[in-house]
Amino acid sequence: MSESNKWGLVFHEVDVENQEFKTLLYLTGDHIRIKYTFNNIKERFKRNTGNPECVLSLVDVEDNESAIDDYPLTKMQLESVATLLGFELSKECIRKTAEESSK
Numbered sequence: 273m274s275e276s277n278k279w280g281l282v283f284h285e286v287d288v289e290n291q292e293f294k295t296l297l298y299l300t301g302d303h304i305r306i307k308y309t310f311n312n313i314k315e316r317f318k319r320n321t322g323n324p325e326c327v328l329s330l331v332d333v334e335d336n337e338s339a340i341d342d343y344p345l346t347k348m349q350l351e352s353v354a355t356l357l358g359f360e361l362s363k364e365c366i367r368k369t370a371e372e373s374s375k
Contacts, residue, residue: 279306280337282329283350283361284369293327294365297354300333309357310341317349326350 283297300306310330320326321344328350330341345353354361 277303278333279303279340280331280333281306281310282331282337283354284327284329285347285350285365286324286327288324293369295367295369296350296361296365297359298366299357299359303332306330310343313353314343317343317345317353320344320346320349322346328353 278300279302280298280300282295282299284293285296286292287294307330310328313328324344325347326345326349328343328345329339330343331337331339351361
């Protein structure tokens with residue numbers, strides 16, 4: 273992980289059947305503010321331990337979007353997080369990425 277100043281929060285819907293992550297919202301900002309927001313979300317929302325629905329990812333934008341941390345949530349929780357931050361999830365996928373075997 274580089275000493276980057278720009279990190280992001282990526283809101284993914286998990287497509288288990290096609291082994292893809294569908295990005296529904298991508299927010300970037302100062303690494304201190306983004307990490308604070310991510311940790312605050314983890315404190316306020318219970319981790320989804322059931323079937324994978326959605327994942328909130330903390331990424332280092334300036335290090336090829338490398339994953340720093342992931343937090344599984346339900347779709348309803350992910351929608352609530354976006355709303356609390358003043359955003360809406362996209363109705364359509366804005367970007368697809370293949371699931372990594374480590375997730």
